[in-house]
Amino acid sequence: MDPLNSEEGKATQKPLQVLLPQVLEEQWGYRLCLLERDVLPGGAYTNDVVLTIQRSKMLICLLSADYLCNSDAVFVLESGVQALLQNSAIKLLLIWTSRDSASLIQQDPPLPTLVQRALKVLPSLNWTSGKPARATCNFWRSLRKAMPHHRVKLVSDMQDQSLNGYI
Template sequence: MTEEVELGQPHTLRCEVIFDVEEKSSRKVQWFMYFGGDIQKMTLLHMEQAQEKQMFPKVEVTQKSIIKEVTPQHLKHTYICFASNAVGNDNVTIKLQKKMQVKWPSLVGYPFACFLLVAGLGIIVHVKWLELQLIFRSHFGKLDGEEKQFDIFVSYVWTVPSAEEANGLSPSSKPYTETGGCKSNKKMQSSEGPIEKLLPQVLEDQWGYRVCLLERDILPGGAYTNDVVLTINSSRMLICVLSTEYFANSNAVFVLESGVKALLQKSAPKMLLIWTGGTSSSFIQPEPPLPKLVQRALKVLPSLQTSTDTSPTAIRSFWTSLQKAMPAHGARLASQDI
């Protein structure tokens, strides 16, 4: 037989033998131990007082030997319970085996860890739900089939022109042709201007989009907030040209915030941010602080960064990226160079 034991714990060797009742008792039950398979060198173990239970015409004898503390050495020993009387004798051999302990803390810990994982994911999703919605609607949302008054609503605040802000982009030359090629340096250098001036011209005059500019296309005298909301809902896409001056202008920030709110609706327009003058979402610290909704949206909305590099490659890269971000239908690209 094999009995499982725990190291460092006590263990009781228990032997139960049933004898026939004898007129003169000769029954004997003993525990022996030997090591290394040499049965000739058995050692008698210390035993408790034998207990007898009368079951006429039988008698049951229980003999115990207690190991006070199980050590690895005990696992190498062989234990024999030897029973004898006047009729004959019998024995049983026992080996001790280390008990495979079930790690209850782990079994309990796995469900608890799973619970913490699910709860943690739930908290993250709850906290980041707004960002997740904006990401999904920005990258995977589809424009509805409703006809809009404008293709692009461009929102910007004029900045002081400089050589860096000009970016070498020419309003009178075509920066990105129908075939995706970059025009010659001669045509690209015909004139320069800030992105706030170039963008509407390129979108409208060269790419054929219906562009809306607040100062040009919205009649004066109306309620500004209503005009902004109606214009956003009447456009297929909102482009915000972001700069330090933009964030310092409460009206411009209102346009941006209204665009984010519209994006969270089912029939939302697309949004694109164009960062200028070295600004980015990680460095802007306007006064007063931006609304929380805008701060969170700036981190996840699709965006482009104008480069201070005036090389043809950098210019072409910006306009190519902008072209790809435009709505897939509704654009009427110029068929020939201007």
């Protein structure tokens, strides 16, 4: 499936939290760390989150009312903002999955001040399910532009490197 192809974009009914990793990993060749999949349970969660963010080029947060009510998720976002303040090479992208994004900032209990400020100024994209195909295509194009640039190694490149000893 090509998310930039409007016909196939219309056909998909998957939620963004399922669709996004498929597109980024399987189609665009990015390597993702999904906490629920890639961080082992039982470890020092806060240390694992902070180290994972520090090793990353980009943190993407899919923001919804549920996300902002989850203290673990808010911790991830706050850690990402702090990492961004310490190292400007890290990118942080917010993807709002609800139409009422502005009202989500005014949570009860209130979000940490650093997170409230970040939600207002950080780059963000908007996604809502059931969009027309053109809007969906625009979302994927905008996401592609926001992603860090990288060159996906092709099998032939890896074979050339192994012959030269560069593995």
